Amino acid sequence: MRRACIDIGSNTTRLLVADCERRSLVACRQERAFTLIGRALGPDGNIPAGKLAEVVQAVAEQHAIARELGAERIRCVATAAIRHAANGAVLARLVHAACGGLELEVLSGAEEARLAFIGAAWAAGADAMPGLGVVDAGGGSSELVVGDPPSHVRWWISLPLGSGVVTERWLPADPPTGEQVEAALAAVRATVAAAPSPPEVRRLVAVGGSATSLRTLAGSRLDAATLDRLLAAARQESAVGFARRFGVDVQRARLLTGGLVILRAVSELFDAPLEIGQGGLREGLLLDEG
Numbered sequence: 001m002r003r004a005c006i007d008i009g010s011n012t013t014r015l016l017v018a019d020c021e022r023r024s025l026v027a028c029r030q031e032r033a034f035t036l037i038g039r040a041l042g043p044d045g046n047i048p049a050g051k052l053a054e055v056v057q058a059v060a061e062q063h064a065i066a067r068e069l070g071a072e073r074i075r076c077v078a079t080a081a082i083r084h085a086a087n088g089a090v091l092a093r094l095v096h097a098a099c100g101g102l103e104l105e106v107l108s109g110a111e112e113a114r115l116a117f118i119g120a121a122w123a124a125g126a127d128a129m130p131g132l133g134v135v136d137a138g139g140g141s142s143e144l145v146v147g148d149p150p151s152h153v154r155w156w157i158s159l160p161l162g163s164g165v166v167t168e169r170w171l172p173a174d175p176p177t178g179e180q181v182e183a184a185l186a187a188v189r190a191t192v193a194a195a196p197s198p199p200e201v202r203r204l205v206a207v208g209g210s211a212t213s214l215r216t217l218a219g220s221r222l223d224a225a226t227l228d229r230l231l232a233a234a235r236q237e238s239a240v241g242f243a244r245r246f247g248v249d250v251q252r253a254r255l256l257t258g259g260l261v262i263l264r265a266v267s268e269l270f271d272a273p274l275e276i277g278q279g280g281l282r283e284g285l286l287l288d289e290g
Helices: 049-068 080-084 088-098 109-127 163-170 178-193 209-218 224-234 239-246 250-270 281-288
Strands: 002-008 012-021 024-034 073-078 104-106 132-137 142-148 152-159 203-207 274-276
Touching (some): 002 049, 002 281, 012 049, 012 281, 024 049, 049 073, 049 088, 073 088, 073 281, 080 088, 080 104, 088 104, 109 132, 109 142, 109 152, 109 203, 109 281, 132 209, 142 250, 163 178, 163 250, 178 250, 203 250, 209 224, 209 250, 209 274, 224 250, 239 250, 250 274
Parallel strands (some): 002 073, 203 274
Antiparallel strands (some): 002 012
């Protein structure tokens, strides 16, 4: 059965269309738009009207693609930015009106963690084993999960830290200064250290936009030395220069240092190197349908 999901995140709005059969998933189309809702939230917690219109247009375009490709079921979900927005219900009504009755589901932190774990465990395939740790570093929050594949979650937390949050709060310069990066690391480490201690993991997999972008820069394994090297490189040039040199989107390049800071702190929490995973929230959404 062909299914689709649209994921409205704090940084991006993404579409995944795939053919699904039990525990099998074959992607046939993916789309991404940098809608940056988290950055647009005003002091009153509202998403501005212009940003609402931009997001609705992106969702409508992705919805149309999914329908053209014959998706029999389309789910639309939103994560941290909409959980925190004072007018998230307005976005839901606008999406419903623009997309022929499409319902917007605002995921809780627990549900986001569970679905990210399912998607990451599926992508790990035969290598998935009990004691799998998953780090879903998003734009507005980061979900940390430990469980047993394919879907049993034993421990999870949702941190109010994402690449967009860290960038906005502690990394205003482009490129960020060494002092800013150290301040960001100190703040994120303090938040992570205050979290409940996780169970021991046999593997630790990172998913989400920041982690995926790092694959072309560092391969599939991120140990402490590699993360430190990448953080040092990110301080050397602007997002535009970094994007050109490494072939990543300039918007992603601007957020990458924030994502690296989170991954560095989480790796320390688990005392384990990170592997860059292939699946995550969207894959989990489609697999959960079956």
